Amino acid sequence: MLNADQTTELAELFRLLGEPNRLGIVTSCLDEPLSVGEITSRLSLSQSLVSHHLRLLRAARLLKAGRRGKQIFYSIPDCHVREMLTNMIEHLIEPHEQDDDINA
Amino acid sequence: MLNADQTTELAELFRLLGEPNRLGIVTSCLDEPLSVGEITSRLSLSQSLVSHHLRLLRAARLLKAGRRGKQIFYSIPDCHVREMLTNMIEHLIEPHEQDDDINA
DNA sequence: GATATATATGAACACGTGTTCATGCGAGTG
């Protein structure tokens, strides 16, 4: 299916989305590009923290950056990321009996 | 978009997929249900480790378990998980100039 | 029922990582 390196690389993407604040940053950019300041105030996080996270998300191409005047706006780079998030949200809200058990 | 609790819950799902061994376990079950023993030998991991990971994945409904004879087989529970993985893989292999930079 | 096989669980350790505080940098503006 996937070799070890690919798996590690893919896991790295998921790991980035696996931190609440970071995921919040990504999802907040789903509707419209947001400036760093906007993200900071909407999520009530320190500006430093947001910047640290944005750097990682940008590097992984989970967000893309673009300057508009003084500010830098972040947005979702492609449809795969968007659809992936959609699917995961659907999985989350999907009704489910907690058949955690072996018997299904 | 998503409230804080939903974001945390969703992040938890991604966090689980964000560990290479765990992601390997999930993706190895993409094609066909696999027994714990099969997973253990294919990924060359300790049986204990695999079981620990399976427990978490099962609880998060990223995998479902079913007994067949002596063994327990794990498989992907629904289409959302499968599609989500597909999208993420496509995002991974997507050609990209490393425009990590602000200028796009 | 006893033994073996397949999987699950618990405790403990080593390590990575999210966060903060302080500071640096660069583009726009007067």
Add this chain to the structure above:
DNA sequence: CACTCGCATGAACACGTGTTCATATATATC
């Protein structure tokens, strides 16, 4: 050109978490 605003970076700490070793459970088979 100096100044400021918006964002980025670096160091350091506190905490969570993946892994292993040892052991427990449960389902088949004899």
